[in-house]
Amino acid sequence: MTAVLRKTLQSSLGREAAHRPWAVLPLKLTRCEFSRIEPERPKVSTQVPGPESVNLLKQLDEIQNTDAVAFFADYDKSCGNYIVDADGNVLLDLFTQLASIPIGYNHPKMIETMRNKDNWATFVNRPALGVSPPGGWSRMLTEELLSVAPPGMAQVQTMACGSCTIENGLKAMFIAHERRRRNGAPPTEEEQSSCMCNLPPGSADITILSFTGASHGWTLGAQSLSHANWRQKLDLRSMKWPVASFPSLRYPLEDNGRENRLEEQRSLSEVADKIEQYRKDGRPVAGCCVEPIQSAGGDNHASPGFFQQLQQICKQNGAALLMDEIQTGCGSTGRFWAHEHFRLPEAPDIVAFGKKMLTGGFYYREEMRPQEPFRIFNTWVGDPSKIVLLRAVLSSIREEDLLTRVTDTGAHLLKGLQEIERKFPTYLRNSRGLGTLCSVDLPNEFQRDKMIQGMRNKGVNVGPSGETSLRLRPALTFNKVHADIFLEILESTIQDNTYKKPK
Incomplete structure (x- = not known):
């Protein structure tokens, strides 16, 4: 972690913690409880997908087509804006199940809803x-x-x-x-x-x-x-x-x-x-x-x-x-x-x-x-x-004023994308977005897919869009701290030797 990013994280965490539904603490993952602990940063120890995901993929492939599977997840350990895969890798998730996770994984309000006995009849009797x-x-x-x-x-x-x-x-x-x-x-x-x-x-x-x-x-x-x-x-x-x-x-x-x-x-x-x-x-x-x-x-x-x-x-x-x-x-x-x-x-x-x-x-x-x-x-x-x-x-x-957060974080995210685009115009172009629904284009489909894989191996999950675009679809609880981590890893992935200058 760079000194600048560490300072940004430390100052931002204090501002954000009061508005987060869970504490922002060093990496510690527990079973699903009311009080969840969101990881501080991504943590990757294997390639993504790792050995356990590959093994599970083989099992599932005997039953159905698995060509679209990226990796298997451990949803018990996933928390907030982070998804944990079957190999224990912790990824900052900006794709969120094809844009379908609204307030992060295992949000306390969602867990409380499931534990509320008044809701049980609704869950077990589908009319x-x-x-x-x-x-x-x-x-x-x-x-x-x-x-x-x-x-x-x-x-x-x-x-x-x-x-x-x-x-x-x-x-x-x-x-x-x-x-x-x-x-x-x-x-x-x-x-x-x-x-x-x-x-x-x-x-x-x-x-x-x-x-x-x-x-x-x-x-x-x-x-x-x-x-x-x-x-x-x-x-x-x-x-x-x-x-x-x-x-x-x-x-x-x-x-x-x-x-x-x-x-x-x-x-x-x-x-x-x-x-x-x-x-x-x-x-x-x-x-x-x-x-x-x-x-x-x-x-x-x-x-x-x-x-x-x-x-x-x-x-x-x-x-x-x-x-x-x-x-x-x-x-x-x-x-x-x-x-x-x-x-x-x-x-x-x-x-x-x-x-x-x-x-x-x-x-x-x-x-x-x-x-x-x-x-x-x-x-x-x-x-x-x-x-x-x-x-x-x-x-x-409503309680966390998440629409305001999306607006503020989205402006910060888009500005960061545009700054990286100016640094690397060979790789990135057409940064665009409303709120945190953002995207940026790469030169071709191969470079885009390579970027997605490279970022997963560094702990960030993003998705494709169209022929050449990276699609960002974070949860509504995504904030500037998360955006800075994403932008840091995006820039470092571009700088990797994996990415040669296109002919």
């Missing part, structure tokens, strides 16, 4: 919420999910995961579109009978517009909207729906305003043209699905003006707007919902959530609400136990 919800279900939805609803939204539907959230969000848009077409009248007998054979008019040829670089999930409808990774789509039957080019902006955004505005206008014109083209072809666009920041597709940003105009185009053409906040929601950008940064004139029609929210689901405007039973439905349509855990998360966010 079919669509037919037999528990008596307190509406109160749980109101006090937790609706307490953080996007401005202007007062309806919510839970789901099990992000992909099924998108699937059912699409259904909601289709159902609402066809109800408008019928002017609110019930379906005809012909529509009811023809849909049973997947034929019109009951099975309407309506479409959803999405964008290049999008990633909305891994089920069939969601993958039809996704254009970030060929593994998400190859060999699968994809819907022939319209795809518009997402703006390809230049960074830093504040230095490339004119060029970026022109690029966004080109994209918006393409959206309008696609909607008109599909309308003329008799395949109207019922909705548009978009991420506030394209996450798996490369952390691609667009301006508030872009999203404002996109909403206007959708409204003018009778297309619903689904804002996919599965990865960007629950505070990672410094506001609870990323689209709040865009100052939209009115709420989107649907806002999808998942990951850090611990449950899938979507908020929706009144006109998106189905009028018949069993239209948006599956066995569970969510899980009350996840709302109980979400209560602990929201309590922590």
